[in-house]
Amino acid sequence: MTEVTLGRYLFERLHQLDVTTIFGLPGDFNLSLLDKVYEVPGMKWAGNANELNAAYAADGYLRIKRLACLVTTFGVGELSALNGIGGAYAEHVGLVHVVGVPSIASQAKQLLLHHTLGNGDFTVFHRMSNNISHTTAFISDISTAPAEIDRCIRDAWVCQRPVYIGLPANLVDLKVPANLLHTPIDLGLKPNEPEAQHEVVESILHLLRHANNPIVLVDACASRHHCTREVERLVDLTQFPVFTTPMGKSGFNEAHPRFAGVYVGTLSQPEVRLAVEAADLILSVGALLSDFNTGSFSYSYKTKNLVEFHSDYTKIRQATFPGVQMKETLASLLAQIETAGGAVNPGYIPPPIVRPSVIPGPASPETILTQEYLWTQVSSWFREGDIIVTETGTSAFGIVQSRFPNHTIGISQVLWGSIGFTVGATFGAAMAALELDPSRRVILFVGDGSLQLTVQEISSMCKWECNNTYLFVLNNDGYTIERLIHGMNATYNDIQPWNNLGILPLFNAKRYEAIRVATTGELDRLFADEKFGTPDRIRMIEVMLPRMDAPSNLVAQAKLSELTNMEG
Template identity: 70%
Template structure:
């Protein structure tokens, strides 16, 4: 094959990076491009790509985001104007939270643009670049392709930027170019995905300074946030923990970035010896999970976690995204100025900033020397696992405080756990993840309804990686109503997520912030157990639980633990019931919103 179409070239490049699903909605300016999805073949000559076919473009952007958080790169295709604008809220969230996406927009032909035709989906003023300009500020880079000769290089550049920088990129692809051919030999050279090397002198100064701080420290900790995961530094962080044995804590956005040593689906209540077994496993050797101390959220932290972090005399911060909900409304109260911040594009030591010293390479170099610098450190205990106490009476009503700790012992290694902005994203902080768990929660951007679309993307990624990998969603009854259509797409592709719908009669997080009894925080009640059959599910379970006994019945059921079918579990909760840290955060947010 001497030549391939430009459209196929694009999808072949994505397939080379293990992208196997494309999200989006068809439109007349992208239809010829979508034909090329079915031309990509695997090593056995079979079509290896699938077009998800989302319910709308906003959901598609959420799905591509969730897919990327599992596989490091996602792609959505929309049509010009009406389609691309519908996706922009999700794209902005990916930009804010460092998620690598390729947003491909089918645009009118070059001749139509040159003639400034009054086409549908335009503003009627002959300006075909206005929507491209709208995407500029929420994209790492953009390309509005007009020349077939430079098009492959532009596509490669954009894919590299999305993958390496972990931010969305925008490609405008005219409808008449996708069928034109380019040399197939271009596909033989892989896209260069390596990071630019750090400046050696600057990096040496960083490493020497950090080692010196470690040598002088008697009470150091490691604090890990979301960008450590987004920028592929989980292995480096794990090595740093294991070599130093410093206590490690995560932020809400960083949950799932380091191993927490959870119990991997074992039911602690059924085996009095299991607690000792888990403790022995965590203390054996120098594994990272044995040093996990919990989630730090400033004043909203558990007291023992707050004290451990804030009393440290050295803090090694990796991948921080210090938003309000990620920090307990900026309530970090460190007692030391010895803070080292490792970021994707710079490092900061106390007040000195080192631009361009990227954390991945810097951590790799630090790990080569850190053992001797930390050899004096006397290992200190970390906060212990706390388990849910199951009341003797099965009829006791469910509460969030009980639920979030109890599901810790139902989770198992390899799970993908997704929580919605609201009670679940705060509640999940109280749970303990097993090792190798992926946590997805849009804490910074906080777009209500994100989690349902993200669950579709994550579940499709899980299908491609390991059929036994479970995808678990916790979403409120109000948030569900924004993006519920994407459950239909989950069913279409045979995905098998667990959909826990927390029914507390409306927008509880908003009620706690303002308007406890205001009608604008109410929603129309749905028959949630009818959602799966309404979308023509055949292999499914739908169950409602409202007390401890009903919850225990399903969590102890071995068949329920197998991801063999799509399941919707409606969890009935009191109207204003919320995790304790959410109630505190809501009060702070309400006060902040009321400030002059």
Template identity: 45%
Template sequence: MADIRTQSLKKPVDVAEYLFRRLHEAGVRSVHGVPGDYNLVALDYLPGCGLNWVGSVNELNAAYAADGYARVKKISALITTFGVGELSAINGVAGAFSEMIPVVHIVGCPSTLSQRNGMLLHHTLGNGDFNVFANMNTSISCNVAKLNHPSEIADQIDHALRECQLQSRPVYIMLPTDMVQAKVEGARLDNPIDLTEPSNEPEKEDYVVDVVLKYLRAAKRPIILADACAIRHRVLNEVHDLVEKTNLPVFVTPMGKSAVNETHPNYGGVYAGDGSHPDVKEAVSAADLIITIGALKSDFNTSGFTYRTSQLNTIDLHSDHCIVRYSVYPGVRMRGVLRKVINQVSASELAVHPSPTVSTQVNKTDDGSQTITQAWLWPRVGHFLKAKDIVVTETGTANFGIWDTKFPEGVTALSQVLWGSIGWSVGACQGAALAAKDLGDRRRTILFVGDGSFQLTAQELSTMIRQGLKPIIFVLCNEGFTIERFIHGMEATYNDIAQWDFKALVDVFGGSKTSRKFTVKTKDELNKLLTDDAFNAADCLQFVELYMPKEDAPRALVMTAEASAKTNAQRE
């Protein structure tokens, strides 16, 4: 039967080749993962399809790296082996689902014959159930494709990649060993997958636009607030055009940082409820209409749910629905609404008030000592950054400190505020740096990670060195898990870590001849380093141990940690 079916194909092509050529078409150039016997034959097809095999140190780091790669390249691929490999990666994939990152997770699995016969194979639970791991992934994937039947496989692959792109979430593809070289219709590759976003129903869209314009024109103090999903669902051009057309003040949330050009005169700063600077909090609280674009009102994104805004004064635009005050319009996507509002509105018909002035206040935060404090560091970083840098911040002090860093134009900020998996940033940095390399960019990738977080995923430094990547890595050495200390247990031993010689790892992982290492303990030493031409050029991997006080934290972290502790202690 297989031979008869193959003869009916116009351009027979192996399943693995079809899958990997489609990945290349979607924009993937490097594939993260760990080899295992159920995926080895498939990996042989990567070079012929124009894909680079990264070779990660473990599956969890590979998933983190795929997350970072996708944030820069707009899609990524991860290959693991059945059971042991995919379960090691599942936390990273869950984070990508939570944060809406398009990752294609391909799992090499036992043959369809082995599955039908319930064979007692390695990497299984020993109960003959070969669907158990796929079932685990259903809640963290927007599509699950089990490639068991050649006649369906091409459709399954195309559909999975489309869903991954449109929903901006992971998909799970289960590739049995006997399907790797099965034949599918290669003629389909002559036509690209349709990745265009569905259009709104015109009458619904026009109605929502009319309602939005009605409230916008009537407002006395309207503002714009850009959040994470504006980035994830690729409407930043619309955000920019809306700001230009309306001349309204625009703010970002912590997860929305870098969604707006922070050098634009209308940019008013980071709004996170009580964690905001006073002038930002005052400006947003005074608004009688807030147009939120891609809002994601999680606890750490709102400083512990401390928003002081009324839904009565809010228009929420989302990827698959819109909410105007208390009216919900399902199925009306924000892109179409934004574009029509931009086309139909004029700044002359709106009440426009100036934005708060955002400046890099290094002098105001200098306490006169040589101690590198959190309050001083993050404004100082704003002077070090360049246009189009990629800035990766770890859950903890860096995630909160970066709120006080004013970005140059075109900076891309990567953080994991919602999922908040400690150690994510090291893998994400590798993926982001590799994505920039694959794009042919000379952009710098800069990582800020705490010493505790770095210890969880330090091995990824090895992958960076192996791939010839050139990130600048700042390890903030402050003796443990600072964010946990401020939530609970300032002196508790469970928030302590072993004191490593961090920069020695560069040599351990093979970077002694290709990397540079630094130890910085004073403001003068940091200023000297940040103004050094060779350091700024970032022509090799550069690793900085940056020492800071143990009980010091960014102001936003302190506020959010207090709110988090209260939430954790709540009872019915």
């Protein structure tokens, strides 16, 4: 081929970066574009139940693969996706959002087309997306279109934020030179300014030489910006104790001998809180200090010796170094530490790690199941390579007290906290897992209330036979997290009860299993069943729980949130 259509060029570029599933919905302004998906060998159009779910699915896919794409139509489609795009922006997820827009001629004539506001303004939705996108392109010139596409894809990959590409319907079939595809997109980070990086590294080394009780604290952006290997190497060399935040869970190997627990401020296990807050040096990697990630901002460090590594700056105590990116900085620091022979302070003695217990106490098999028992016992069922998705609410808080095996990926949305996010994200993660390794299990924990917002995406799981998927529905009769914050008995926190075990047959699942557990004995037997642990069918497990039962850290967080909401 000497030429390819612009539409195919877009999908070929995505395929070069291992994006093989495209999420979204068809609409008349993107139909010609969607034809081009099928022209790229190995690429498929997933299709979704709605655009919001498509954005969630692309988010989940990316957290396994590093890049994802969703395609929507102009106006009605793109606006339906914006909640998911907003979440991706907040949580550093680099989606490529492609919008099929009306032809350039229609825009120039300001035609009163469907899906518009009726005022001839065809850029209004693009302007809305601009506020929650790292960069945007509203393409109007075929000669510059390939470069604009490459620029947006690069920014999504490197900066891990959503990007927006508006593609007019009349341009997708126009041809561009095929040899442009032979030059890979430059995905390298811009080098740090040498003098600034040298000053940063020397300052950190100075702190390390004088630290007697240092720790490492790993947060979400360590994973999002692909610095987990550097962090593990840092811990191996120094033997510093390492902690994660709720958002950072799975950002460090919890089977590592220096892993010491999850820090959530005042909501932490006592031994974790004591160890973190007594440190005289804290190396914080990829922090996103949201309320639910910090126990309503209840971090209480005793030291001012705080080093923050971020994707686009570094902060040491009160000094900020813009543009000193953590990946290159950590690599330089590691090289210096290796030269110095590991732990930089010769007097530093690694302390013993005291981990919070995750072993449940003995219980009669007929005991009613509780959150506390579930979240401790499930650790024994998890296995290496699992992808664990936890919904905002009791699941996101309960999972903190479980233990992840090595090479586990945790997906949650602690900062944005959009109820129902995980159902779509589970579909995206399951598709990515099937592409990489069909034996990897994708395990969802979602509340009965949250499920009702996005349940349609289970239909997509059935369509694509995501038989690697486990759907644990925690049935506690409504919005328990909201009841704990405010309105314990208010009817606005009630939901219409569903026949949850009928959902898979409703969506015509081919291979499925539907199970209900209500006692500790039933849960134990389920986790001990080897057949149940084999990912050979899609499974719905309804977990019956008392209405107001919740993890203890959620109960405490709810009280803090209610006080915050009442502040004048």
